[in-house]
Amino acid sequence: MTVSLHNVDSVLGEQQFPYFEVEDFERKRREYGLPDAPQLMGWHRLGRTQGDAFQLAEHLIRRILTNSGSAQCIDHLMVCSSRFSMSFLQGNDRLDTLMHNCGLGSVPVTGLTLSGCNSLFNGLHLADALIGSGKCKNVLLVTADTSVSEAHRFDRNCMFSDAAGGMILSSGESSSLTLVDTACSFGRASDPGAFFRGDLASLDTQVTRLLGRYGLQRSDIAKVVLPNFYLPVVNMLMNRLGLSAPQRFAGAATQMAHCFASDYLMALAELSQRQIAADEHYLLIGYADLHQGISLVRHTARSAA
Template identity: 25%
Template sequence: MPTSRIAAVAAHLPERTRTAAETARELRARNRGLRLPTGLIQRMTGVERVHLRPEGWHASDLAVRAARQVLAECPGPVDQLIFASASQDLVEPATSHIVNAKLGLGAPVFDVKNACNSVLNAMQVADALIRAGQCRRVLIASGEAPTAAVRWQLRDHAQFVRSFPGYVMSDAGAAVILEADASGERGIVDTAFHSVSEHWAIGTLPGGGTIGGHDPDSTYFDMDGAGLQRVFLELGPEPILALLRRHGLEASDLDLVAIHQVALPYLPPIFERLGVPSDRTVITVADHGNLASATLPLQLRLAQERGMVGPGSLVLLIGLAGGISLGLMLVRM
């Protein structure tokens, strides 16, 4: 049975950015009664700036830009195209059709959506297709455009608090090519996915669904940031440690630990509990914000460019997503 190896990974970060200070100024200008202490966003999240897609760009355009990078680096036929993102161009049809048309591939398509774990779940599905012999090469493309759902006009302070996590969300594209590896020496070694779905209401973006309907107020993020952090902490390190134990590994055996990043202060306690050395991680949230499901591909690409990982390196991908879900993937590069 072939394994599925990561043949190429890429991320696209739009050049246009908005600093945390600019976000605060905009909020004050639009909401005269809002008391927003200077530097609050940076102190609370560690985020300095976020990326903004160009005018007229959609989620599919971000995905296409990243997909073209991986296809140029690793050319070949595509047996399946999966669009994996919390964002989408339309409710119907699947955004993968739009990406497919813009790339001119003519491949079979479908979408995978699971908030910030969308790319990780798409890799899980692609791995299964390759192991089953149905595909030899799968292109996963993500286009995250969460800045479209940021609330600028606020009713009161309580609504500001519920909207706060959205101010550090960032637009980005990402792409991954998985292909069959007959040697079995490289590829996805193991996966583990967990959910605590009773907490689904902690963070929502209901617009376009049957709950939110056509209510304009439902087109913005509504999140309990403290509640989200609490649930992730309650999950604890045991699922991650159990995955490592299955393979006789410790965190120090990993060349890279890539983890979804929402805010900088959350990370040190997590790495400390896992025993992850500081030189085995890539911090992206400070300079690029919360990139949703494009986070892990960006960290993996940066690690490659910095010489942290190469052929044979052992990588652990940790995905955290609203819903609430935890995704783990152990990969031999």
């Protein structure tokens, strides 16, 4: 069954500011041994919200549903976040308000948090299965995250922007973007001293297996979307997985620091606007410590759609 991707969209925290205004930037930069070089490091500007992940999610959901006009057709809502900083009952009250404000009524909700920034891939895997089994026709998948605090916004491997991303996965109306396949894994590197704690050998095997299932090689991938870590770290990942530098997606979405799981949807929204003469395949690669994930997306040329 073909799973179409509709209304791919994202929102950033309402306050946007340059990277050098991050709390303790100079002290941390020197401590981490990093250059003040945004073009090299992949940091430019960030988004910060005075609200929380629920507010970002609600803002995005309302926009997606307004643009799609399909609030009454949603069968399932998935909300992915690395954390929801409130109690169970408080979270339910906030979710109830979100559902009411967005006109979603009593649509079933699934929340994914344990896999951090990799939660998008777990959500894609689950949504694909729900649609493929016939249990759902339209799944609204949303990711939303905020930095723990301003003191945590600048990390050794990335800067964090508050953001939300989302889209509707559907078995109905066709779209120029389709989800071909998704795979997720969890594992630790065999070398305890490795730079990446996650099992990249297993991830490399997964990439080979998934592409091979559709008769594709790494060289057939038009663009590779990775988390917005510092560019040297991203390039290390690309090299380890046998992917070439020109394949790396380097659009405007990569200049907004690490937007948690929304990185991939921001990039996918930008890629969906590309004018292409022939169909293209995009490979989304997720890495969040011991969690890994990959998704293969096909972009159908408008003339052939």
